[in-house]
Amino acid sequence: MVSKYLILVIIFLTQLISIGVNASSSSDNIKGGDSSSKTASQKPTKTSWWPFRKSQLDNKQQFTQSKIEIDKNAKEPKNILVGSFVGGLSHLRPSLEICKILIERGYKVSESYSQMYRNVALVAPGNFTSHANYPSIKQYSTGPEHNTKELSSIYQPIFEKPYDYNSFFLEKDEADNQYLERYEIYKQSTIDFKPDLLLCDLLNNEACFDVAWKFKIPSVGISSSLSRRTFAPYKSDPIYGCHSNMENESFIERFKCLIIRPARFLYESRQRIISLNEKRVSVGVSPISSSLERIKNSLFLADTFFGFEIPHPVPPLYQEIGPVMQDSYPPITPEISSFLSSHKRIMYVSFGTQVYTTPENYAILLQSILEAIDRNIIDGIIWSLSGLEDFPSTISSSDETQLDTSEILHNLYTHIYVTNSSSGLAPQVSILEHANTRVFLTHGGVSSCHESLYTGTPMLILPFAFDQFSNAEKLEEQGIALKLDKKNLIMDDIVRKIEFLQLDARVKVNLKRMQVLAKINSKRKYRAADLVEFVMKASQLNPKKFKYDDDDGNEIVKESVDKNVPNNDEGKKSTEKESNNENSGETSYETVYNSSPPEQPIIEDIYEWLLKEWITPDTRMGFIRGKYLDVYGTVLTLLLSLILIAVWACWSVVSFIVNSVASLIEGKLKAD
Structure with a gap:
């Protein structure tokens, strides 16, 4: 044991001496052979170690400077537009808590707390008055405050009668009737506020996602549940007259709740989707085949958590971030x-x-x-x-x-x-x-x-x-x-x-x-802020492609790079363009938002490149390939073929044996 420690000490001293020698020789090589350098080299405790240590300090300083530069670039001002159909603090709290975290990260040093919120705007009904936790928020009102008592023709049957998908459609139809008005408000607020990201409450809020699609701005969906966003066969919804957890239900109930009742719901929804698509086309938004199509590849945040939800697999694009709680609450009177x-x-x-x-x-x-x-x-x-x-x-x-x-x-x-x-x-x-x-x-x-x-x-x-x-x-x-x-x-x-x-x-x-x-999961609102921050930053690191047709009908693809990521090869042109825009009193952002969009935008989802790290391959492979049904089908076919061959071989062998025995017996009988 003593000899082992002795060997380790010797190795350590040898390494120490070799470092000193190397440092000394490098110092001599750098300074040359003059008398001053020789004199300096005779002081190993100071000079022979200094170049080695100085290089370490220089590297550290360079690393620190580059890190500070990265952080500085990362905290450029961003505008976030929050949208909600219903409004009210209970619906807005998760979105506003996320925005509060993002704003504090970027501006808590340079600007006062009340001034931070000029970078967040709200599209919602009523008048969202200043709240102790969320002061000074700019609002674009979509109309009077949502009041279920005043809308008794819709909500009285919902609250007083058994709740099913017919009750659900009462509120959905009212929201669809307001689509064009809300779309125009979202459009005008987008042109005015110039958001870098739209944070859209999912409930009856198609206009928010459609405006994001129209202007090619990243959008993030947020809701209180994953009930209709993710699929697990043992999960259902009381809206169908089923239990949320079908674990202990009979075969008949499971069959009804997985196939029949959802099919009826989709059938009832079909005409409503067609009607809403007609309104979309009238404002230049492409139609969709289902309510999930517009946001299938976008980030979706759910104000819920494991323990509260029925356990089930969740794709990477769907993130549980709840329960989102405020940092402080009003005291008791x-x-x-x-x-x-x-x-x-x-x-x-x-x-x-x-x-x-x-x-x-x-x-x-x-x-x-x-x-x-x-x-x-x-x-x-x-x-x-x-x-x-x-x-x-x-x-x-x-x-x-x-x-x-x-x-x-x-x-x-x-x-x-x-x-x-x-x-x-x-x-x-x-x-x-x-x-x-x-x-x-x-x-x-x-x-x-x-x-x-x-x-x-x-x-x-x-x-x-x-x-x-x-x-x-x-x-x-x-x-x-x-x-x-x-x-x-x-x-x-x-x-x-x-x-x-x-x-x-x-x-x-x-x-x-x-x-x-x-209490543990309530900290995940910071994780939500991280994800939203990534979406905003990622959107500025990718070219946005537009498609035009020239006079001869030939397709031209034009790429426009975000203003915060200038092209080095065209830096001079970019600077001249910005200067011209400033002289004309018009910024590049105003040019983008106020000018007409391309006549024929490329039919591609910006999230396919924006969130490519989170999109699972099966969504691009199609249903059969994505679920590996072709592979499983081939394996099943091979297994069935092998079984059939084995059965045929056994049948042939048995038939041969039986026929042989029968022939022998028959020959013996004839001989007798």
Whole structure:
């Protein structure tokens, strides 16, 4: 053992001496043979090591300078246009959180916080007022604020009747009717704001993606779910009258939910796609065959996470980035704080800002709440009203006493505290995070579900429409929530479920597990910002090709390189062109956006080169080759052929043996 260490020490000293000798000889070779160099070479501790060390420092300095230069170029100003059909903070939060991260990365040193947001603009209904987390955002309004109560002809059947694909088409048809108006707003905002990227909320927002296609600007889709974007045969959707997870369903149900009901949905969608394509053609946008065609090769971000979603394979272009949470939330008001402190077992009730139900359902819910309080299952309720509710004037308590609901709504009932949207939204996250909040009665919107999981609060879910049914099923399957039926609300069932969610030990364990997942995955909004940043940068590193026809009908392909990546061979021409543009009061970007697009743009998806690192080969190979059906079919044919040959050979051998034996027996019989 000692000899081993001795050998290592000798080797180390030998290497050290050789380095010194090499450094000394290189110094002598550089400086020549004059007396000054000889004198210097006699001081090995200083001079013989210095050239070697100096070269290291020079290399490091060059590397540092190049790195700084790269970072400087990487942080050039970029404009992001966020688009949403519905609007509202719950739909906009994921997009705005991503934009906030990108802006802080690029501008936190040189500009004040409020000035950063001049690089983000919003296309959405209503007037998005300055928010504590997202101030000073430029907005191009698409019309009045989305109000489901004012659109009762559409949303009343959706909220009050069983939700299926016919209900889905009610909202879809309204969105399609507004397509041309929204397309023009997106077009004008694109010309005015000159975005480098469009961040489009997926819900009924075809105009956003079509404008991105028209102007050849990268677009990134964002939504709260992957339900209809990815395929797994064991996954379905309550919109078809099926369960989200078909794992335990019978063959008949699995067949219906995989083949028959989706086929009916596609059949019903077909005429709507044709009608929308006619509007596309009228504004110079090419028609598509399905709602996924325009974005099949673009980046898609889903505000969801594993644990919340049913496990299934996800292609690289589809990225789960949720739950997207804000960095800070409004604090509890003094009035709510006082109520929370004086009650130890509180149920928080909120159905969002756009959902409402029937007066009969509100009566049953109030009766159930009063019954739960009388049984001492809970001792307090905080109900956040959106202003859309239509409560009955009176309700009956368990002892048949008639109660005036106005007393409850005006906080004259000791155990119930009601907040109203007219005085500002309730600080939901802060309420859920309070130790005395034991249960959350919610509609099951994805934002509310994420916030409840993040704070570890069990949920009693009353879904009304959209993805709320799927969310309720998935959370109930995880053992952290129970769901109610809007068409069959029963007081005893509600009270029993409120008690179960507070007392069951498995619910508490499952909640802790999901809370850990939610908090870990909430950091992925930074990953989302990375991906969006890559798309913006990649779009500037590739030539954009356009196709023209000359007077003789011959095809001409012209390449235009992005303004931030000048061609070195044509630097002088580029500079002269920019100078001419400046003199004429027109920038290159204005020329691109304000001039008419090419008469015949090349029919190719810009994402085929923009996101080539993420596009899986099977999408380019076609269905048969991409799924290797030709290879599997050949293997199956060969196996069947071999089996048939083996069967034929066995049959031939057996037949030969049988015939031979029969001939022998027959010959013997004849001989006898």
